[in-house]
Amino acid sequence: MKYAIIIPDGCADWSIESLGGRTPMQAARTPNLDMLAQTGIVGRSQNVPTGMSPGSDVATLGLLGYNPSQYYTGRAPLEAAAQGIELGVHDWAVRCNLVTIERDVMKSFTAGHISSEEATLLIAALNDKMAPDFPVNLQFYSGVSYRNLLVIRDHVPLSVTTQTYPPHDYTGQKIADVVPSGDGSCLLRGLMDASRLIFEGHPVNRQRIKAGKLSATQIWLWGIGQKPQLPLFANRFSATPIHGAMITAVDLLRGIASLIGWEVINVPGITGYVDTDFAAKGKYAAESLKNHDLVCVHVEATDEAGHEGSVEKKVKAMEDIDTFIVPPVLEALKSYGDWRLFVSPDHPTPTAIKTHTSDYVPWLLAGSDIAPSAASAPTYDEETARHSKFRYNKGCKMLGQLFIHK
Numbered sequence: 001m002k003y004a005i006i007i008p009d010g011c012a013d014w015s016i017e018s019l020g021g022r023t024p025m026q027a028a029r030t031p032n033l034d035m036l037a038q039t040g041i042v043g044r045s046q047n048v049p050t051g052m053s054p055g056s057d058v059a060t061l062g063l064l065g066y067n068p069s070q071y072y073t074g075r076a077p078l079e080a081a082a083q084g085i086e087l088g089v090h091d092w093a094v095r096c097n098l099v100t101i102e103r104d105v106m107k108s109f110t111a112g113h114i115s116s117e118e119a120t121l122l123i124a125a126l127n128d129k130m131a132p133d134f135p136v137n138l139q140f141y142s143g144v145s146y147r148n149l150l151v152i153r154d155h156v157p158l159s160v161t162t163q164t165y166p167p168h169d170y171t172g173q174k175i176a177d178v179v180p181s182g183d184g185s186c187l188l189r190g191l192m193d194a195s196r197l198i199f200e201g202h203p204v205n206r207q208r209i210k211a212g213k214l215s216a217t218q219i220w221l222w223g224i225g226q227k228p229q230l231p232l233f234a235n236r237f238s239a240t241p242i243h244g245a246m247i248t249a250v251d252l253l254r255g256i257a258s259l260i261g262w263e264v265i266n267v268p269g270i271t272g273y274v275d276t277d278f279a280a281k282g283k284y285a286a287e288s289l290k291n292h293d294l295v296c297v298h299v300e301a302t303d304e305a306g307h308e309g310s311v312e313k314k315v316k317a318m319e320d321i322d323t324f325i326v327p328p329v330l331e332a333l334k335s336y337g338d339w340r341l342f343v344s345p346d347h348p349t350p351t352a353i354k355t356h357t358s359d360y361v362p363w364l365l366a367g368s369d370i371a372p373s374a375a376s377a378p379t380y381d382e383e384t385a386r387h388s389k390f391r392y393n394k395g396c397k398m399l400g401q402l403f404i405h406k
Ligand SMILES: [Zn+2]
Pocket: 010, 056, 303, 304, 307, 349, 356
């Protein structure tokens, strides 16, 4: 038996006036997905537990069958895993943005989209000049642009109740109320304060100011967490091990994949945006079934279109998934005999509000041993899912169904 999971990130939406009251999923021409809906099962799930914020990190854990309430320990440890940074049991990973704060206001959570080259120099300065002055073992890691990481390799009094705040939620706002608070937060605040002195007058900033760009005035620490103890996927749902592979352009998804023991397949030409090479994703996914029992193809384009509020781009991205990813994956699945395919977004990203919600998402399950039934639907979209008897309030309970055979 071969398995495939396709995740059109954030594709679920609301009805839109310019589409004549339809959703982007309804408006998109997706004959392949609709054919699978007619021969399979359509239902819906809520992947984000009540009270948790609907980030892709939380929602994807739920979608992949890991209860976020139990397993989610923060965003930074997942990103650390994506970068291949090993965390010990007592270590803390912390997201370390380079930001611009002027007169105590968050002017830019990206330090004016600082380049990776500039960021690397500033992060090196933190390791050289700041880390030795603190009584705990600190290591800063440069990532892409403003997205960097700090790992605290020591016993420190941080805890799951330590409050930190994502800087992208506070653009243009006073920072006084959103600096880290609670257990051990004085260490985080101390580091943020100390970074100001190191960045002030740093050659990178002097050049940026000269060029009329925003300077990186300090670091912003948030998204803290310890290494999540995720059981390996291989034997989670099945006595015979299921060896999985992940195709994604997004660090968070790479991190989750490597923590659950999936191989991350690198695909040239993928961007995490609507200009991604959909056909390359389809081709590599089909090929990866040669050496794996399961392939998961994550597509970020639909989510990015949602964040932009672009209905057209979302519709087009759904159509591209249907044209370039579904057929080769389906053909490869069938070539090995018995197969199952699961399609589901992690969370909705309604274009009207340009951000994630915790609502139900429509899913589709088809396979060689699944026959058309009352739960089959003429199309795969939010509306047909709403009418299905298959509904999971705890989305993490759904994925196991993929591996249950009567
Ligand atoms: Zn998103």
